[in-house]
Amino acid sequence: MKAVVITEFGGPEVLQVVEVSVPEIGATQVLVKVGAAGVNRPDVFQRKGNYPAPQGVPADIPGLEIAGYVVEIGSAVSSFRVGDRVMALVGGGGYAEYVVAEEGCCLPIPANVSFEHAASLPENVYTVWHNVFERGRLCAGEKFLVHGGSGGIGYTAIQLAKLFGAEVFTTVGSRRKVDFVRSLGVDHVVQYREADFAEVWKQEGIDVILDSIGGAYFDKNICLLNEEGRLVYINAVDGGQVSLNLFKVMQKRLVLTGSTLRARDMVFKGRLTQAIEKHVLPLIANGRFVTSVDRVFPYEQASEAHRYMEAGQHVGKIVLSFGVRL
Ligand SMILES: NC(=O)c1ccc[n+]([C@@H]2O[C@H](COP(=O)([O-])OP(=O)(O)OC[C@H]3O[C@@H](n4cnc5c(N)ncnc54)[C@H](OP(=O)(O)O)[C@@H]3O)[C@@H](O)[C@H]2O)c1
The missing domain is CATH 3.40.50.720 (NAD(P)-binding Rossmann-like Domain)
Structure with missing residues (x-):
């Protein structure tokens, strides 16, 4: 698969598209074909070498949130099936065509929400x-x-x-x-x-x-x-x-x-996912919470997306698209 990799710490130009192996899932995880990935300020800090990835996630692929559809499920997964549209909070590795997500950190995407808008939400x-x-x-x-x-x-x-x-x-x-x-x-x-x-x-x-x-x-x-x-x-x-x-x-x-979110354990993130499904997801589904995506960049232009974030002119979110529809 293609992934956007931090080839060395530095400016936006160090982000490059590289061919890497599709990651393997564990029993409690799903493999997501990524439609879009959100760009966050912590991704910029990681690219500069100031925000290391926690253990167990790809150290050189940024990206803390994704949206797409499930292509494979682990043996213990019960809430999602192959083909389901999901958005997920991930510890890293989001700027890639396929991403592993914990079942407990996935939320169903409401029917009225695109991958680009869904990917802007979890973090x-x-x-x-x-x-x-x-x-x-x-x-x-x-x-x-x-x-x-x-x-x-x-x-x-x-x-x-x-x-x-x-x-x-x-x-x-x-x-x-x-x-x-x-x-x-x-x-x-x-x-x-x-x-x-x-x-x-x-x-x-x-x-x-x-x-x-x-x-x-x-x-x-x-x-x-x-x-x-x-x-x-x-x-x-x-x-x-x-x-x-x-x-x-x-x-x-x-x-x-x-607090910092990224380093927290799965028990905490799973409990938070349940709270958000109960209190916030209905507001997204009924349109009372409005997602604001300022610009969508093709993932091949991740460097441009980071330059745009660092210029500080954006209002709302910046998103990378992988050109996938379902
Ligand atoms: N602890 C956690 O778990 C966690 C999780 C996610 C994000 N964060 C942090 O939260 C912050 C925001 O993240 P983000 O993704 O929303 O970034 P963002 O989209 O770049 O937003 C940061 C905002 O801060 C504003 N700003 C900069 N200097 C300011 C100042 N002196 N006074 C008031 N506003 C100022 C910028 O706009 P102006 O042009 O208006 O200045 C910009 O809109 C980042 O520092 C990020 O690392 C923490």
Whole structure:
């Protein structure tokens, strides 16, 4: 089969299409003929050598989410059959014509959703569901802030928070991105290059914040939080070394938490898959959660897709297509 391989750590040009063996499945796994694979910021970090693949997945093929149809099932698989359309969260190896997925990390694709749109969902939906609703315990009527609202994580968090009844705040980098997040129903938006969000919202009292920026945002987030507020980290691109005034944590009874999805075990991911099937899949099937795919690149142009992501102009998701239909 053809796969997009990280030939060495470096710029987008190190991604090259290479002939490799079709992977073999285990008893609890399915083999998926890939129709499309989502492109995520962590793929860029992996390509640069800053985000190694966990054990048991191809170390040199990026890709954390795929959609396609099942061509083979393991002896213990009971929920899926050959021919079923599935989307899956995978530990790596997604930029390939065939991918092995755990049965417990597969979801059926609703009839109205294409492979390209389905492939844009798992990484963001799993990350947002766990961090915003399970760790952050966001409830209806609360105020929720997500930084970087126009990216894959951001637009997913905005929509789910709105659908579950929160008042939603976000930061974005341009006027075009303001229009995009407004179209998703966001209540308050700041262009972070034009204004200081901590100044603009200092009277608000935010209940839950999802942050991947860190650095100088950390103390601003702490100051914005309400009593009993929850601050959830999923990355810290501006730096993870921060200083914290513990008295603010005590005075406001704050919870500071965070997580990384990729390294978690199958028990955790299987439980999360069930929660998403119950709470989020119906919203995708009935069209209340709208997938936003900014651009689809043929998989042979994976380097271009990474260049496009690094340029930072995208709104919503970037996807690789393998030209498969079912
Ligand atoms: N922990 C986990 O399990 C996990 C899982 C998935 C992703 N992540 C992390 O989540 C982050 C988002 O991933 P993604 O795939 O959604 O990437 P993405 O599509 O590139 O989105 C990142 C967004 O952040 C915005 N941004 C950059 N600097 C900012 C700043 N100073 N203030 C506010 N917004 C800023 C960018 O847009 P602007 O042009 O508006 O700046 C962009 O829209 C990444 O850091 C990724 O590594 C973590």
